[in-house]
Amino acid sequence: MSPTAAIAEPARTLPESTGLKEFMERVEADPLPLAARYQLVAAARVLLEELYVHLPLKRAMHATDPVQRLRLLERRLQPLSEPQFHAELTDVFRDLRDLHTGYQLPDPYRGHVATLGFLVEGYADPDGTPHHIVSKIDSSLVHAGLDVGAELLAFNGVPVERAIERNAAAQAGSNADARLARGLESLTLRPLRTGPPPDEHQVLLAYRTPGGRRRETRVPWRVRAVEQRAGRVQDPVPTLATGLGIDVGSEVRRQVKRALFAPPRARRSAARAPRGAVSHRTLRIRGRSYGYLRVFSFNVAGARSFAEHVARIVEDAPAGGLVVDVRGNPGGHVPAAESALQVLSARPVAPVSFSLPTTRAALALARSNPAFRVWTRSIQDAVETGEVYSQAFPLTDPEAITAGLPRYTGPKVLITDALSYSAADIFAAGFQDNALGPVLGTARRTGAGGANVWTHELLRVWLPELLGQLPRGAGFRVALRRATRARGNVDVPLEDLGVQADELHRLTRRDVTGRNRDLLAAAAALLG
Template sequence: MRQIAVTALVCALLPGLAPGQLTPDQKISDFQHLAGLYAKHYAPYEWKRDVSGFDLMEITPWLNKVAATRSDLEFYDVMSAYVASLNDAHDAYSLPSNFNTTLNFSVDVYDGVLLVDSINRTRLPGSEFPFMNGYELVSIDGVAAEKLLETFLRYNIAANDRSTRRFAAALLTVRPQWVMPFAPDVPEISTVVFRRPDGSTESHRIPWTRTGLPLATVGRYAAPLAAGAGDAEGAPDYIEPLNRLQNCQLLDRGVLSFGDNEPIFAASLGANFTLRLGRQSSDGFYSGIFDYGPYKIGFIRIPSFSPNDPAGAVTSFFQEVRYFQGKTDGLIVDVMRNPGGSVSYAGQLLSLLLPSRWSAVGFEIRASSGWVASISSSLESAKAQGAPPLIIAQLQGIKDAIVTANHELRGRTGPVPLIGLTIDQEPLTDPSGAPYAYTKPLMLLTDELSASAADMFAATIQDNSRGTLFGWRTMGAGGSVTSWAAGSYSQGSVSMTESLMTRSREVITPEFPATRYIENVGVRPDIEADYMTRDNLNRGGAAFVDAFLKAMSERIANGK
């Protein structure tokens, strides 16, 4: 009782604060902690400062914004905005909330228009809500959908304008509070207006489905809470730093088929497609063979680079590649809507597609004192525990690169190999010297949601002139990502880019200076083809499938 009385008295003596809100000093402390994490650990700092024009070290304007906040939710919004200003697909500030609310349908950007592309008919039966896929979302509660989209962009940053607009479109109808501080501020029922394909409109009153507990205030604490595991810079198990560096993956962003085994155009594969893998939910890939004119064209979709059983997935991919080598004239690999995953796993799959000597993507690592301590400790632990020589050599190589960068007063290392011990890789061969990898013409399908490890995968295929990239530019999520506790009082967390992918050759694009970096730039296709059209939505991607099969058959005919 005495503690309650003291707390009430303290609250009464702090004018302008609602009961339970963080104090101004606590907010300043947590923002400075967040900014300090970025100053110490964020790898693309110079790239963002020089190319994007955002200097994360200039925190005075942000401290003023923090001081002006009147509630915990306003404070969270400032924290989120600071991270969003980096325009980094990996980096996001998350609130300590599990609240989510949805209208039970989704929209995406097709031909520049917000169109419905999925409906939960269990929640929204057609007899009561007869709108359909392909209808345009016009407004929600009288606010134009396009205006809402512009407002929501900073809550789902994805490294380039097009990817960001698509991710933000998902937030129009699905609003998680861990991303959007004010997500609970929706009515019980919203009035939603749609435009039919014939130009007429229809309106529906659609209820929001809520789950979890809304966060209104984090409360006030007499002393900081214990820091989360992400803040610790002590000695982890020896493999932990490698796993941390190899984590190149985005979390689910609510876009249709993002990370799904089945390709987005599965409905249009046609009668001339014979399915091999994909019938069982346990299948790690979706694969088969097209009979297209005089050719047999193999197809395999890699849904992500984070399978539940990596060793089993590599074995399955190897078996498919060997089968395709003997049974097909060319192979199409699909990494569209792929959120990324493990660098090591992606490297193993690449080794089964690259039959000659090849160059891997390197990683420039943020050369912090924390990394020196972590790698050094892991290296000694690995030696003491009798770790495999490859692991010990990898840890030693990373340590040497970080120590050298520190001695030379550089913020990052040079390009460090995370696939094997060297950037240049020898092909996998059988005892006779014949390659295990697929040797015939290859095509890679990419889009603006091919992210992180999928960015790396596409860059490796292109840099080694192994095959044709078909589709759209990749996202440009070009680094490895780690999560950190981002403030003892507010209890938020942040995902942060700690390395930069570096290609083996320089590229020039209209938007950026000549660079080897993948961050923001992405990987540009050799043949540009846009899946995000109204026609592909309405016909299950039929035009897109026809286009990539035609392009592949031409390459087979030309021996490419």
């Protein structure tokens, strides 16, 4: 402990939560049988060898061979404890650097998240000096200056910048900015469905209070259920939806943040309702009025209802300009994202296109599912052409979905960050490719998720002879159809590349503590 720091009283307990120690004791009391572990490894091999569309890209770009790693894991299962097994299988998928494709831990991990009860955001001084500030905290945990505006100095005795870097190395982001952003976000909030729990039961924090005093305190990890219906824990993302492009872990974090920190009025809307995914207001900057549309997620129930909601908002937006903000958006329903894009354009937008791997399993899927028939011929021809991807076709017709809806024709600017992922990547790509306006990024690139993701459960519906049922509610998600861009960027993949910002804005203290004042001023300047 620093000689200048004062020991604060221990943090209070987060309401409606369980201690991590108690939760793990429950897990360890009923371990996963060895036969179930073999079953999970075998299922993972089938998915990656036969249906994972990015396998050639990942082998080349990240020098990883997940199939061989699964073969080795299968031979070495016997001595592994249950936590070691989950960590090993998770690591195989993490090294793909693909947040679409992953192992989902079984009950009781499903539907739970470990949290410290507060959020941290970072900014840098003009000279580049980094700072990490508590931006949100549950009111029950406020004590001894640990409140909004407190600056973290160390995390378990490690300088906070280094702790974030170490945490980032364990994340599956496609690029350095994405991994670092996820390293910061998961410092205090970790979905247990998509990765092992924290090693420590509590965290020693060193911080500087808003008043300038140095203090230290211990904050326990607590476990909360994400969503419950009829007393049962639910997955926050549909498991049988065909049009998804989403980072499930980030959607879990979004819903937990919403439950803990959103104003009571915002919490009243269902998480997947348009009102729960979008907010809006009017900005007044340098004497001019602009609309501000914040899209937190595209994880909504339907494309048409979402497009109607967005259309009603932008119909009343000031004509002088519209700021569209998709920072932290983990993606969701691809048709909803592309339909919202169409509402922002006076002319028809060119959507992204999708292609399948040219494997036997992909061909069987294309033959059995009528919605996939358009890809059948090119997969068959791959035997002669040697192509690793099928032809690319659009997933949706945004113009048809939005028929009759008003359009916003004024100037627009899009704000992105390294956590804008999947359907949000697709939205940003469409915004840029269709020349709707400049893209202002708080990072150089978006999160770089370029695929339509399917669950093992959904694939079993169409490929029952290839895929069996998984034990204890465990699951997998896999990038099945890869996304490629349109117009001037035709055939350029989104995976691992993302969307490069036209202009870069590094967050300031006023952004973190003052409702993004400098960021929104920069966006307004681009509209001007």
